Amino acid sequence: MRKITIDPITRLEGHGKIEIFLNDEGNCERAYLQIPELRGFEKFCEGRPAEEMPRITTMICGVCPTAHHMASTKALDDLWKVEPTPAAKKIRELMYNAFQAEDHILHFFFLGGPDFVVGPRAPAGERNVLGVIARAGMEAGGKVIEVRKRLRNVLRLIGGKPVMPSCGLPGGVSKGISEEERQTIIEAADYAVEFSRFALGLFDAIVLRNKKYVDLVTGEVYKHRTYYMGLVDENNRVNFYDGDIRVVDPKGKEFARFKARQYLDHIREHVEPWTYVRFSYLKNVGWKGFVDGEGSGVFRVAPLARLNAAEGMATPLAQEAYEKMYEVLGGKPVHNTLAFHWARLIEALYASERLSELARDPELTSPEVRNIPTQVPREGVGVVEAPRGTLIHHYQTDERGILTGVNLVVATQNNAAAICMSVEKAARSLIKKGKVPAGILNMIEMAFRAYDPCHACATHSLPGRMPLEVNVYDAEKRLVKRLTRDG
C-alpha cells in the first residue's frame, strides 16, 4: 500500500477551473468558470417506476437531498393529479423548513461566513470554521452544533434519516407525527428561532458595524443588475415549499408570475461551446450573452433573489429583518452579490419561525396523511425553493408510470450565468496591465461562494473539497500564470 500526501491540486483535472484571457493591454478580456458535468442522469432514470424518483434524486448530491426529494414528490403529485391531504402538506412544509434553516445556518458559519467573521484579508489558513470559532467564541460554536443537531433530528423524525429522506409519496407522506414528536419539534423550532436571531445579531456586530465590510458588500465589484426569481405565496411573500414562480425585473417590477407547469414558457437554456453547463435565461427577454441589465435574460435565484422577487416575509421577525436589510442597502431590489449572505440569515429566521408555526398547528398530528392516487400518470412538474434557488423536476411516463423522460432544472444552473459574470467582473477589477494580484483567488472565490453553488457532486471523493485552479492567458493565448489554492 502506497503512502501518499494529497496535494490539493492532484484532483484538479476537470474540476473547478477558471480561465482568464487578457487583451493586448494586459487587462481581463473574458473569464470562464468551468465545473465538471455529471452525465447520464436522464438515461439512468428512464425505464424506472416514477415513484422511485424521490429516493433516487436524493442521491444526485450530498448537499441538498431534501430539496430534490421534495421537488420530486411534488412532481409525483402532479403526475398522478393527486392533492396531498392538508396534514401531509403541513408535514412536508415543516420538514422542508427545518432543512432550509439547517442548510442556511451551516453555510453562514462554515462556508460563507469565514470571509466576514474572520475577514477577507485574514491569513488563508485561519479563514475557515476554526477561525470562526476563534472569533465568535466557543459558546457560539457550541450553539451551531446544537441547532444543527436539533434540526437534523426533526428531519430524521419525519424523513426517516437526517439526510436522504424517504417519506414523500404521491398524495402525501408515509407517516404522521405523534404528539410526543410534536413536542420535540416545537423545542427544536424555538431553539432555531433564537439561534437565527443570534446569528443576525452576529452579522450586525461583525459586518454592518464595520465600514470596510459594508463597503465590500455594497461595492461595484460584486454588483449585477439582473432579473430575480423565487416562489411566492398568494400575498407575494417568500415561500420555500409552494406557490407561484415570480420574476421581477432589475428595477423590482413584476415581470412574470407562473405555475411550475408553465416553466418551459419562461425558462430556456443556453449552451456554450466551452462548458457542459447549461445557462438558464428568461425566454421572453432572450439570451444576450453574459451581461446584466433589463435587456438581458440573465436572472438570479437563491436567498437575495427570493427576497427581491417577493414583497416580504410571511413571519414577523423575518419581516422586520427584511425591512432592515432593504433600508440599510438603499431599497429594492438589492443587486449586491455579497448581500446573499445577509439574505440567507433572514431566510434562516423565516424558516425557523415557519417551523415553529407549523409545529404548533393542531392539524399536524392528524392521521390523514395520504390521498391514494387513482389517475393514469402522463406528465408531472414539481417545484421548490432549494437553499441555492428555484429547483424544478419534470417527469414524463407511460400509462404504467414508467419514466420515459426526465428534466431537472437545478438551482446552480439558474445562477450559472450570473456566477460567470461575477467571476469575470472580479477578474476585470483586479487584473490590470498584466498584473495578477496574489489575493485574486480568494476575491474570485468570494464572488461565487455568495451564491453557495452546489458543486458538491464533485466533492464526494477525497480530499473532500472542490479544488480550484485559475489560469491566466495573455492576448496570444499563452498561459502566463497558474494559481491554485496553494498558489
Add this chain to the structure above:
Amino acid sequence: MSTLVLGLGNPILTDDGVGISIARKLKEEKPELEVVETSESGIALLDYVAGCDKLIIIDAIKTGKGKPGELYKLAPEDLKPAHTSTTHGIDIATALEAGEALGCIMPRSVSIYAVEIREDTTFREHCTREVEERIPFIARRIMEEEKL
C-alpha cells in the same frame, strides 16, 4: 473500544461509490462492525464520528497517478490543505479539528483509506470493472491492517 467504519461516496456515480461498496463488504464479513454509509462530507461527518474511539474512513480518490483500484492509506493531516477556503464543504481534517475545538469527543485513532478511481461523472449503479474486481481484496487488506 468502539470502532466505526464510514463508507463515503455516491452509490449511483460509478466508481465514486467504491467506499460504500467496501464498507458493505466489511459488514458482510463482520456483521458486528458498526458501519455507516453516507454521501455527506465535511462537517456533517462529525454527527457520525463524535463519540467513537476508532474511526476508519473509506473513500474514493482520483489522483490520476495510480492504477484504478489501487489502495492508499492516509492520515488526516495528509488531506489538510494549506489554504482552506472552499466552494462547498470543508475537508475531513478540518472537520475533525473543528470537532476537537468544539469540545466533541473525537476518535483517538483515525485511518483513512482511499481507492484510486477512474470514473465518477457518469450515473451508474456499479463501479467500473477494474475497481469492482478489487473490492474483496481491498476489504481483506483493510481488515488485516486494522485488525478487525
